[in-house]
Amino acid sequence: MRGNGSRRDVGLAVVLVLAVLIAGANFVLVEVRLLIVQFETRLSWVLLVPAILGFATGVSYTRKRSGSRPGP
């Protein structure tokens, strides 16, 4: 259990370090056009925010499905 916990911590740390590097390397203003909405933001956030939202949605969906599945 402890091994799993530390693997998860290391995994999270690696992902966050990558996020910082990606944010720094793409810290440039871009204009985002979402059909009717238009705004200026950093390319870093355009890359990272959807990735985080997508990942979080995937994890919560998987958990919900495995929770509702009947046991053996």
Add this chain to the structure above:
Amino acid sequence: MPRAVSLVARAVSVLCVVLLVALVVFDAVAERFTAGLTPVQFSQRLKADLLDDYGRIVGVAHNAGDDVAAANEAVAHGVDAVEIDVTSVGGQLHASHDAPVPFLDTLFFRGPTLEEAWETARLRDTVVLHLKETSRRYLDQVAEFLRVREPRRVIFQTRDAESLRVLRRTVPSARRLLLLFRPRDVERLRSDAGLVEMIDGVSVRDSVLEPELQSWLRRRRLAIFAWTINDDRRMNELVERGVDGIITDRLDIMALLGGRREVPR
């Protein structure tokens, strides 16, 4: 052991989250270290009466070389000289006001190279190079950069007297200005006769440039460049007292000092 790994990993995670939040909150500061400082150029209606002797003053576009668009705009307004902040990124010369993030500079920094800034700055007769570093390797790089390019009237400005001594040997044709930020810098200059002898002039912060200092510099035949002058009444005052260069963010002042009485549209 896994516990120690876990603790380190958590500490790294917290640090990364703090960094990401800092990037969001301090957006403008972060931009300075990743793209360089974008010069804030603007125009205003002149309030002061015009003088007759602007022609002998060198108008310098403050930090305009750090952003190619700003440099182009300054050149279009007829500025006499473009100032470029010269810094080293991954061993290459770039134009940037602030030193990029160490170790990650080649990944993070996306400001113009000195070559790109020079391409625009060389459209005018004079180029002002503000030297941000002092290492011998960096100074040799700057000298080599200038050696292989078509001659331009180059003015170096730095706060490091030793750099000016080195450049006197390696780029003898350039003019050398010592940067004066604080009264302490002025005292150092006043007390060092060798330094006064070695430099061609000073580039001095407006708040430090008292009339008495200006007279002292004049008596020693040192050129005076004042920064950052964005008020035209103050500009007139300095011109009447006898400065040689005005470093400004104002496009209309650049146009005026460059010999244009009307700002282009």
